[in-house]
Structures are given as structure tokens and as C-alpha cells.
Amino acid sequence: MQTNKAVWLAVASVLLAMVTIQSGASIAKQLFPVIGPEGTTALRVGFSALMLWLVFRPWRQLPQGRGWRSVIVYGACLGGMNLLFYLAIARIPLGIGVALEFTGPLAVALFSSRRKLDLLWVALALGGILLLLPDMTSVDALDPVGVMLALAAGACWAGYILFGQRAGNLASGGITVALGMTVAAAFLVPIGLVSAGSSLFSWQVIPLAIAVAALSSALPYSLEMVALKALPAKSFSVLMSLEPAIAALAGFLLLAELLTLTQWLAILLVISASLGSTLSKNPKH
Numbered sequence: 202m203q204t205n206k207a208v209w210l211a212v213a214s215v216l217l218a219m220v221t222i223q224s225g226a227s228i229a230k231q232l233f234p235v236i237g238p239e240g241t242t243a244l245r246v247g248f249s250a251l252m253l254w255l256v257f258r259p260w261r262q263l264p265q266g267r268g269w270r271s272v273i274v275y276g277a278c279l280g281g282m283n284l285l286f287y288l289a290i291a292r293i294p295l296g297i298g299v300a301l302e303f304t305g306p307l308a309v310a311l312f313s314s315r316r317k318l319d320l321l322w323v324a325l326a327l328g329g330i331l332l333l334l335p336d337m338t339s340v341d342a343l344d345p346v347g348v349m350l351a352l353a354a355g356a357c358w359a360g361y362i363l364f365g366q367r368a369g370n371l372a373s374g375g376i377t378v379a380l381g382m383t384v385a386a387a388f389l390v391p392i393g394l395v396s397a398g399s400s401l402f403s404w405q406v407i408p409l410a411i412a413v414a415a416l417s418s419a420l421p422y423s424l425e426m427v428a429l430k431a432l433p434a435k436s437f438s439v440l441m442s443l444e445p446a447i448a449a450l451a452g453f454l455l456l457a458e459l460l461t462l463t464q465w466l467a468i469l470l471v472i473s474a475s476l477g478s479t480l481s482k483n484p485k486h
Contacts, residue, residue, distance in 0.1 A: 211428040218421035218428070219444050223295065223451035225416030230290055230456060232409055236397040238287035241413070243386075243393020244401065246283055248414035250382040256419070257375035259383075271364055272377070276384025278360035284389060285354035292347025294458040296449025300468045301348060303445055304330060305355030307474060309362050322474040329470030332463055378422060445471055 225245075232241045253259075282302075290298040307326055330352075365377065393401055400406065445468045452458035460468075 214424040214428040215441065216443075216447075218424035219441070219447045220451070221416045221424070222421045223299070223444070223448045224455065225413045225418075226286075226290065226295055226299075226448070227451050227455035228409055228416065229287060229413045230295065232406060232413070233287075233291050235403070236393070236400050236406055238291045239284065239389075239395075240393040240397030240401050241410070242280075242284045242287045243390045243397070244406070244410035245413045245417055246280060246382060246386045246389050247393075248411050249418035250379065250386040252414060252419040253375070253379035253382050253422075257379045259376040259379040262376050263380075272380050273384050275361065275364040275377070276381040277388075278357045278364055279381045280385030280389050282354050282357035282361055283385065284392075285350050285357060289347050289350035289354055292344035293351065294449070294460060294464075295452035295456065296445060296458070296460060296468060297343065297464060298347070298351045298354075299448035300329065300445040300471045301351035302355040302358060303471055304352065305358030306362055307471070308355075309359050322477045325470045325477065326474035329467040329474065332467035332470070375422075382418070443472065 229241045229245060232244075236244070282305075286298060286302055289302070304326060307322075365381070449458075449460055449465070449468055453460070
């Protein structure tokens, strides 16, 4: 009975983490007209780094020697992922941006396997991407630059996973994220300052930026840590596959972003590919 309670708590934690992340992205998008995607990214990453340092105190377990190389690359991927994603959703709807970005971790999962069944998941993912690619003859065409930025964010997400695994071997998960977020802040905060100028320090902006940092980084990371203690990695991944749909709902409820039936179908194909690759990763013999 206690085990069932722990599992349900873990499932609720994952779902709440995804809701907070996409709520944070929705709030962030409302800051774009004031300080732009670059300024919003700078504040999110900067405040996230401060929160993570206070919580995990990474100075207690700093990497040594060449260990910093993995942390720096990991942090660069983390920062690139955040900046490119915000630049993307400034041009395209949130749900579509997340679906396109999700191709990064999906590619990591598929390329790590050698089974013929995975060709089906590749086909589903490609079908979803093709449906989302801009039709330049349509009045409601997606911004092609936004699509490319979202796919580039996905590539950074793939690098974040691969180099995060290496960096994670050097210290605990929380310390690794805190150090990676600090590396990201080191190059993103100056970019934000140049882009947004003094608007970055407006008292109208700071409270929202702190909320974005908490909702998009500090809170979901803590919730995911709770979930990972009770859920197998496969179950965790299956739940995370729902993120594009949650992002689309958040965009609709918080930003009034309407998607066409074709775009919903594309998101469903990406989710199906992610679910399929996860569920078939370790088949029973």
C-alpha cells in the first residue's frame, strides 16, 4: 500500500513538474515584448543559478582538472537550449516549439538502439516534423526561422543529455545542474544585458523573472528528483513524453495560442514516437 502511494506521488510529481515548466515558459513569453527572448533567458538562467547554488551548495564538491571540460560543455548545451527555445517560441506557438525541440532527446534514444522496430518510431517522428514544417503558400504558415530555432534547441537538448551524463559522474545531480546553470549564466547574462539594457532591472520585470526561474528550473527539478526515487527510468520517460501536449494546452490556456488539427496530429505523432521508443527499449524476453 505504501509503495502504491509512493508511485502515485511520483506520477503526480512528474505531471506537476511538466505543468510548472510550461507555465513558466508561458510567463516567459509574456516578458518577450519588454526585454526580448535574450533578456528573458538571461534572467531565467541567472536566477536559476542563484537558486540552485543556495539549495545544492556546489562549492562542496567541485570538479577537478579535466572534469571541468564536461561541465563547461554541458553548461553551454544547457544555455544554448534555453536561448534557442525562447527565440523559437517568440516566433511559433509554445506547443509546436516543444514538439520540435523534443526531437533532440528522441534522436538520442533512437540512435542508441539498433533494432528494426525503431525505424517505425523514426518514421512517426519524421512524419510529425514534416507536418510542422512551414507551408510557405499558407496564410497561417509557421515562421521558418522559428522552426529551425526549435530544431536547433533540440540538438542542444541532445548534447545536454549526452554531456550531462558525463558531467553527472563527477558530482551529484543537483551539484552538476547548479554548475552547468552557472556556466550558462556566464555567457547568457552578458547577452541579455547587451540586448535588453536597463530594462532588465525593471521592478516590473524582476518578480516575473524570478517566477519563471522557479517554475522552469528550481521547482520542476526538485519534483523530478522526488519522482526518480520511486519510478523506473522507463516509466519516467513515458510520462515525460506527454510534455508537448501539456505545452500545447498551456499555450492555449495562458497565451490563447490555437493550433490546427494538422498541428495537433503532428504533436501526437511526436508523442507516439517518444512513447514507442521508450516502451520498446527493454522488451521482456
